[in-house]
Amino acid sequence: MPELSVAQPWAGANPSVQLEGVGVRFRVPEEKIPSLKEYLVHLLTRGVRYRHLWALDQIDLVVRPGETFGIVGRNGAGKSTLLKVIARVLRPTTGRVVVRGRVAPLLELGAGFHLDLTGEENIYLNGTLLGYGSKEIDARLSEVIEFAELEDFVHLPIRKYSTGMVARLGFSVATMYRPDVLILDEVLAVGDIRFQRKCLERIDSFRALGTTVLLVSHSLETLEQHCEHVAWLDAGHVQAVGPAAEIVQQYKDRLDRD
Amino acid sequence: MENVSHSEQPTVGAQQVYDSSQRPPPFVDEWRELYRYRDLVAHWSVRNVTIRYKRSILGILWTLIEPMVLMVVLTIVFSNLFKFANIAPFPVFLLSGLLMWDFFARASLHIIEENTVSQDLAQRIHVPRSAFALAAINAYLFNWALALIPLAIIMVILRQPFSPALVSLPFAMALTAVFTLGLSLTVATAAAFFSDIKLAYQALLAAVLYSTPIIYPLDIVPEKYQPLILLNPLTHLCRLVRDPIFYGTIAPSETWLIGGAISAASLLVGWWVFTHWRDAFDYQG
Numbered sequence: 001m002p003e004l005s006v007a008q009p010w011a012g013a014n015p016s017v018q019l020e021g022v023g024v025r026f027r028v029p030e031e032k033i034p035s036l037k038e039y040l041v042h043l044l045t046r047g048v049r050y051r052h053l054w055a056l057d058q059i060d061l062v063v064r065p066g067e068t069f070g071i072v073g074r075n076g077a078g079k080s081t082l083l084k085v086i087a088r089v090l091r092p093t094t095g096r097v098v099v100r101g102r103v104a105p106l107l108e109l110g111a112g113f114h115l116d117l118t119g120e121e122n123i124y125l126n127g128t129l130l131g132y133g134s135k136e137i138d139a140r141l142s143e144v145i146e147f148a149e150l151e152d153f154v155h156l157p158i159r160k161y162s163t164g165m166v167a168r169l170g171f172s173v174a175t176m177y178r179p180d181v182l183i184l185d186e187v188l189a190v191g192d193i194r195f196q197r198k199c200l201e202r203i204d205s206f207r208a209l210g211t212t213v214l215l216v217s218h219s220l221e222t223l224e225q226h227c228e229h230v231a232w233l234d235a236g237h238v239q240a241v242g243p244a245a246e247i248v249q250q251y252k253d254r255l256d257r258d
Numbered sequence: 259m260e261n262v263s264h265s266e267q268p269t270v271g272a273q274q275v276y277d278s279s280q281r282p283p284p285f286v287d288e289w290r291e292l293y294r295y296r297d298l299v300a301h302w303s304v305r306n307v308t309i310r311y312k313r314s315i316l317g318i319l320w321t322l323i324e325p326m327v328l329m330v331v332l333t334i335v336f337s338n339l340f341k342f343a344n345i346a347p348f349p350v351f352l353l354s355g356l357l358m359w360d361f362f363a364r365a366s367l368h369i370i371e372e373n374t375v376s377q378d379l380a381q382r383i384h385v386p387r388s389a390f391a392l393a394a395i396n397a398y399l400f401n402w403a404l405a406l407i408p409l410a411i412i413m414v415i416l417r418q419p420f421s422p423a424l425v426s427l428p429f430a431m432a433l434t435a436v437f438t439l440g441l442s443l444t445v446a447t448a449a450a451f452f453s454d455i456k457l458a459y460q461a462l463l464a465a466v467l468y469s470t471p472i473i474y475p476l477d478i479v480p481e482k483y484q485p486l487i488l489l490n491p492l493t494h495l496c497r498l499v500r501d502p503i504f505y506g507t508i509a510p511s512e513t514w515l516i517g518g519a520i521s522a523a524s525l526l527v528g529w530w531v532f533t534h535w536r537d538a539f540d541y542q543g
Contacts (some may be wrong), residue, residue, distance in 0.1 A: 012501075020294070024541075025541065026541050027538075027541050034453050035452050035454040035495050036451075036452035036455060036458075037454060039452060055422055084381075085278075087383070087384055088276060088384040089380070089381060089383060089384050090384065090540055090541075091278060091281070091537055092278055093541070096276075096277065096278055096279040097276070097278040098275065098276065098277045098278070099275070099276040100275050100276075101274065101275075103276075103384075105383060105384075107382065107383075108382045111379060111382060111383050114305060114309055116309050116312040117305065117308065117312070117327075119307065121305070121308075124301045124307055125301050125302065128295065128297045128298035128300075128301045128302075128381065129298055129379075129385055130383065131294070131295065131384070131385075132297075133297045134297040134300070143482070153450060210261075210497065239403075
């Protein structure tokens with residue numbers, strides 16, 4: 001098997017996202033210990049043993065500003081851990097992560113939504129959870145409602161909303177400002193076909209204005225179609241990184257072999 | 259039309275750079291993030307107050323009814339029991355302490371119970387977890403303040419005078435809140451790792467209520483046990499709260515010193531434990 005290249009010659013001076021030797025280690029107790037009593041018993045009798053599991057190991061990646069960067073790999077390859085490290089949800093155990101600008105993770109749409117609260121109340125809850133200030137939300141409120149097409153429902157508790165309406169609201173809040181880095185786990189399936197198209201249009205307009213997009217997908221066509229570069233993750237390592245078509249081909253070959 | 263609104267989509271603020279190697283220690287980092295997310299704290303506090311009553315007909319009125327019912331029941335039960343102590347009007351004595359206890363017990367349990375939930379949220383998006391704890395404190399502090407209205411009504415009915423010393427009450431409440439926040443953060447952190455901590459804490463709460471001079475005055479405790487009771491931080495905090503309401507005096511300065519020291523220590527310890535172990539929790543597979 002030829003040595004796969006992990007060098008990234010296109011790396012610019014001020015990359016949008018930069019990972020240097022990033023590792024994330026999880027400590028998994030060998031036996032599940034749910035209570036303090038059992039923990040103490042374990043500690044006294046044979047000690048608590050942990051398995052160290054490197055979800056990510058020595059990851060080096062560079063993502064240029066404005067590019068759409070794909071991530072591919074099997075389940076458990078470390079894709080979501082990678083996104084978490086970039087979205088600042090997890091601090092890397094080793095190495096360094098640098099992200100320039102505001103990150104909008106479209107992973108958890110509608111986080112913190114409460115069913116008994118109105119659409120408008122939820123916009124503020126969800127918006128502030130995503131790191132926007134009240135004033136920033138005030139300034140975009142009517143636009144958020146309009147984009148989600150909820151003008152007539154915004155003062156109703158979202159318990160009364162359909163699933164599609166809730167999803168629309170979540171997307172609309174998460175994208176009320178153009179982020180510098182957008183994180184996408186699979187291409188969004190929000191609402192009906194028409195609204196999905198609207199979402200994609202919005203994402204495209206972000207890209208046109210220089211937003212970097214990180215896209216995790218199992219659909220190789222999607223990656224080839226949208227991404228300039230793709231990284232292939234396998235068991236917490238970067239197996240290969242390079243131009244989308246090339247990496248997708250390598251990944252396909254591997255899938256066919258197995 | 260839609261396209262127009264997209265391209266107008268503004269960006270906000272100056273470009274921030276996140277560098278994981280430049281992050282300050284968790285103790286400081288959490289504080290900074292909490293400040294950055296202050297609007298979240300505000301909205302989450304209001305949310306906590308709102309959702310509690312959203313689906314009830316009487317709504318926020320429950321805050322007023324609850325202490326009334328509690329007071330009536332407990333006055334009937336205890337005023338005869340502690341008759342010899344000669345505390346009158348007993349309902350004012352009782353309620354001034356009980357409202358504080360109610361705040362302490364509910365807010366701490368809420369934080370401990372919610373912590374697992376907010377852990378879950380914080381494992382999906384970047385958010386300072388202490389925001390949820392602070393929002394819980396705010397919500398219950400608001401409830402406490404509201405519950406002072408029925409207390410005031412009872413005071414009027416029982417002809418208990420309103421003393422100028424009442425100006426010290428907000429400070430006493432603030433110290434109690436700080437103490438509660440610190441303690442809850444500590445227990446909540448432990449409870450996130452071990453599920454039996456929550457049950458142990460609930461059991462302990464009942465025991466602490468009866469070993470704190472809240473429903474009875476300190477004087478009726480036999481003298482040799484009094485130093486033991488004084489080890490309980492809540493004894494001092496309760497005094498700070500109760501003195502201006504019931505005795506019409508500002509609590510002595512040494513009680514304020516003790517109360518202040520206890521609250522500060524509680525917050526520092528709680529903040530350290532919470533921020534220090536927060537990351538360790540994330541890495542449990």
